[in-house]
Amino acid sequence: MMQAEYLQRFARVALAGLNLQRGQSLAIKMEPEHAEIAAVVAEHAYRAGARYVDIWAESTRFLRSRLDHSLPEHLDYVPEHRALRNAEFLRDGWALLSLKGPIDPAVMEGADAERSGRINRVVSSVDAPLRRALATDETQWLVMAPPSPKWASRVIGISDGTAALAAMWEALVPVLRLNEDDPAAFWKRHGAGLKERAATLNDLQIRSLRFRDDGTDLDVPLHASARWIGGGATTQGGVDFSPNIPTEEVFTAPNAPKVSGRVAITRPVRVLGGLVRDGWFEFRDGAVVDYGATSGGDHLAAFLSVDEGSRSIGEIALVDSSSPIYQTGLVFENILLDENAACHFALGAAYPTCIAGGARMDDDELIAHGANRSRQHVDFMFGSDDIEVSAVAADGETVPIMKKGRFAL
């Protein structure tokens, strides 16, 4: 397949995932370097009757310059038009495509974690209403990760950017199912399969999950109102969409204050721009009481101090080793891809939609249902080919969920 054909197929999948409605506007949140692929998506969007396609440029390079050189008194500043833009988006029911493929994975290495956390706190706070609206599926949103030369070099392990990019597109063909005659139809079928798995888990009325693996023995109780979700979402207005492509997970919100045990992280994770390797956490009464990592520990520390909810679990997700992302054998150092390779949890906010009736609850009600609140949400993968997952069901029975890394349901 030629590069131009990949772009066309990627854009077709994006539009299918967004299910953009005629007359609806689309914002594309992107690194400026995503210009080429974003322009192809824009073309497909206008063909689908988009009212307008807006560029929301967020440059990690600009952020790094700011982190390194800004006077400290300017770090808390966010232009007012960001909040006004977000408000217009929500008022007029736009859809959001986030292109989250990194341009240069090394660009944030060595950045000051405290300054990074400070900027993150302010921007998160401005974006809070938008984030909340998307988490409750007020309108369609979709995260995808288009490849780019430097990222591809890092993932594939060859220095020539052009060759690495070609190899990464090749690796993404089975992951994004770009070789399907009709990739949009595939993602619809695939979503239905994940929805069925979520329904099976909901029928079990699981009281608690136990995860065991090398370095991991974690208890994750669930509130009676927790709901398993997977394979797509539906807006409050009834429009089906896919929030993530690829997606291989089913997930819910744990009863956050009850989580306990120890967990060893099996894939590197970017936290506030820093790469955290070989992380581990110990939980007591739902909160991190100890943690460590062979690198990125200072970024982890900055992350955990953003707010109280950053130290508790907001999401627990099941992915088995039959996942095409796991099968690539690659570590993407990108959450969208890596989270769909293995079981994971998120430190930070729960999705309100994981609680029955949660989309209409305020923070206090959500907390009363065990759902964690925070300005942040970062996934940590702890699954492997060896992980054992069991559940205690409503009837008190212990049910095997995963054996040796594969679903046993």
Add this chain to the structure above:
Amino acid sequence: MMQAEYLQRFARVALAGLNLQRGQSLAIKMEPEHAEIAAVVAEHAYRAGARYVDIWAESTRFLRSRLDHSLPEHLDYVPEHRALRNAEFLRDGWALLSLKGPIDPAVMEGADAERSGRINRVVSSVDAPLRRALATDETQWLVMAPPSPKWASRVIGISDGTAALAAMWEALVPVLRLNEDDPAAFWKRHGAGLKERAATLNDLQIRSLRFRDDGTDLDVPLHASARWIGGGATTQGGVDFSPNIPTEEVFTAPNAPKVSGRVAITRPVRVLGGLVRDGWFEFRDGAVVDYGATSGGDHLAAFLSVDEGSRSIGEIALVDSSSPIYQTGLVFENILLDENAACHFALGAAYPTCIAGGARMDDDELIAHGANRSRQHVDFMFGSDDIEVSAVAADGETVPIMKKGRFAL
């Protein structure tokens, strides 16, 4: 010089031209593809104490997709946050850097001129308060044109983008004076020289200019309150800055309703995205009464119909053939560079600062002083090695201004 060194020097010149104040925010209006050079500018800006550097991404590729595929009923739509962003910029006294180097000069070829004119009218109208504020130097603004591979291929005439880009940077070294030990100091000295030329012209109290060349015999009367400007500007708050780099011109606002004669355009000009070649205009009582071009005539027609002021002259500028841009022998198909290669006029709005006291005049007062008003402003070059320019001074004497393309002052 290596590519990275060009970027550093380009950024240094940009910051010198902007004269960004400590604590001032900077907006960079750019194609997303300018990400790399813009990030270097952002770094220099934060080092200079910028409060914030904002990306205003405007993609010609997105625009082309919209022109080709949008439903007609959506063409008049502009998101509200654009006006809110502009208002915040003005309220808080930001500075603006416009990176106007084209990414792909061919991207707008064959686009529908009527649809293009329609989008242009709406966006121009939203941007009117910002444009007016910049035209009266409320705050610092600067236009520069960074090279990029496809544009370089077109200008240099070789198809390999990387080689063409290297050659174009080489061609821009004398144009941007990147080889000066201190390019910022050069542009300061150079500005002083142009200011001196403007002062000489102001002392002549010119009543009218006459331009004669092959295909050109144009009379351009000046109002008694017209002021020659060149070599930089000063904000209403007293901050010196350079609105254009490079700049080789001295310019003023003609007494628009009195312009008459015929003029042959000597360089191709992009008008609403279409390339106009071998254009010519005939003026009577200040307005275009006839015109033509060997290509791009439909874009010219769409341009002239945007508003009444689009058919009259708002600016007349003198540049002689000693200009380093003229000396390159290249046609850049880019107004910033090409206008500084030769004498030119603009169809559309006058700069209020070209009228004594004009920055504080409303449109009616400006018109009473001969200054043309319009939502548009596009330059047309008509200078050459053969052009003869003479002036009738206040005392009725005829004074030679340019002989055989060179200043005779």
